[in-house]
Amino acid sequence: MSFSDQFFRALDVAPGDRREINAFAERSGVPVARLRHYNDANILPSGEDLPRVLAAAGITELELMLAMGRLSRETLNAIQANAATIAKLLEPQPASDAQPQTATAAPRIALETDLGRLYQGDCMDLMPTLDSDSVDMIFADPPFNLKKLYPSSIDDNLKTERYLEWCESWLTECIRLLKPGGALFVWNLPRWNAELAAFLNGRLSFVHWIAVDIKYSLPIQRRLYPSHYSLLYYVKGPQARVFHPDRLPMQVCPHCAGDLRDYGGYKAKMNPKGVNLSDVWWDVSPVRHAKYKRRNGANELPLKVLDRVIELSTDEGDLVFDPFGGAGTTYMAAELKARRWLGIEIGPTDDIVRRFTELEQDRKILANHRKELNALFPTEVLIARERTGWWTTESIRNKPRNVKNNLNLG
Known part of the structure; x- marks a missing residue:
């Protein structure tokens, strides 16, 4: 359009x-x-x-x-009813003097591990060379068209229709590459994902619009304060082949580990493995500290996001593809989680290559993050609650029926 x-x-x-x-x-x-x-x-x-x-x-x-x-919708119905006639009118005629297309040089390999391979080049040069129905999960974090200056010197100030046309071109390839039951995640501003969702709705099955609560740097005049990114989640076919989301710890006071809300008579029904993951991710912090940044002069995705997405939608050994390498967070998460991976970055890949030489830093970050998951109260929180007399899943379930719920049990 x-x-x-x-x-x-x-x-x-x-x-x-x-x-x-x-x-x-x-x-x-x-x-x-x-x-x-x-x-x-x-x-x-x-x-x-x-x-x-x-x-x-x-x-x-x-x-x-x-x-x-x-x-x-009425016009679309009329077009559908007359599809054959309209198709004849719109069918492009082959040009008699069309020149044969010259082959594009294959992107060069910038990094290879036992599990994955990173190319340097344009994703639209790589994706057409890959087999259809070959990828288990795709995570795409494209440029947001915000007039930013990238090391690759790409044009990040396209007209709206040009940006959307470009997005639809690489999304079409992503859809082709996905296996039946495979998952596609698209990370972007709500402004753009609202448009891209309309395109994807006719090609994949919608699962979720995930709101990731990360504050932007500054308020924008005459608008509500922007405080979330959009993460679209689609699957190829009627349902996902893999779906095993992590469970999260219950939110507690950071000082006393006490309850932040009243759970009333539902404490005994709380799952000891944690709280169900919702479609609003409130626990993701931006990567701002220089100690944790792997990419100079640009934003990068927190490892937590990719860990969660990969855990949710893949099994060990599955193939993960990311067409916009950025800081290489997708590839690092896949490597650490024993998934095969494939990716490409149009700009310099030095930061990604360097990151893999320092892999143990990310392994430690991931391990610290994962030890907090799939338990209603992580170990440190559980110890603090027991010390201060707050209820735990063990105490509330072992409590005699005739004993009232008191003394910090609620």
Whole structure:
């Protein structure tokens, strides 16, 4: 779907001609500012603006919707009913003077371990060379189109439609590569994942929109404070082949290890293995300290996120693919968790290679994280609660029925 001035073009108004835009605004009675908003955001007019625009342009609502690529369910149903006829009209004709495409050089191998391989190059040069239905899980963390300067010198300031077209191109390849039952995770801003979800909904099965609670650096004027990233979770086929999420410890006071909420008569029903993982991940901290950063001058994903995703959706020996290497967190998590892995990074790969030479640092971080999982109270918390008289799963279940729940038991 193209966004570039489709609204003005449908009205037969030159997008860069101020006089034409002003004239149409006067003729339709719709202010210039609103006309520009409809054009720049590719949003259909509504309310009283819609009939005014249609009358001034001499077109129907259906023509405007088709020109802007904003189709209603009713229109889509009509297109489906006439698919054969429409396909003949839209089928591209082969050019008689088309030149044969030249083969692109294969990306070079930058790192290889017993479990994985990292390439340096463009993911769109690598993915077409991989077999269909060959990957168990894909985690994608693409550039967010925020005008950032990357070492690879990629253009991170694309027009909306160009960015979405690019995302759809690599997502199409990801979908092809996934095995039936395989999982796809897409990490991005809610702004972009809202668009990408619409594309994925017609190709994979939606499982979750996961909100990962990580604060942005600064508030943004005239907007709510942005405090989460979006992680889309889809599977290929009707259900996931693997689904075994970690369970989390119960939240307690960091000072006294006491309850932060009243569990009433439900304490005895609490699972000693921990609390169910939800689709809001509140326990992820950004990688800010220089001691833990593996990538100079750019954000990087916490190891906790990739550990959780890999644990949730794969078994040991499964193949994990990440088309945007970044700091190499996906590959490191896969390596430490005995998964096979494959990846590519378009920019310099020195930081990733160096990270693998210091693998024990990440192993220690992962071990410290995992010792807190799959128990309602990790060991240190359990000791603190027993010392201060708070209830534990053992104490609450072994309590005689005629003894009331008191003295710090709730």
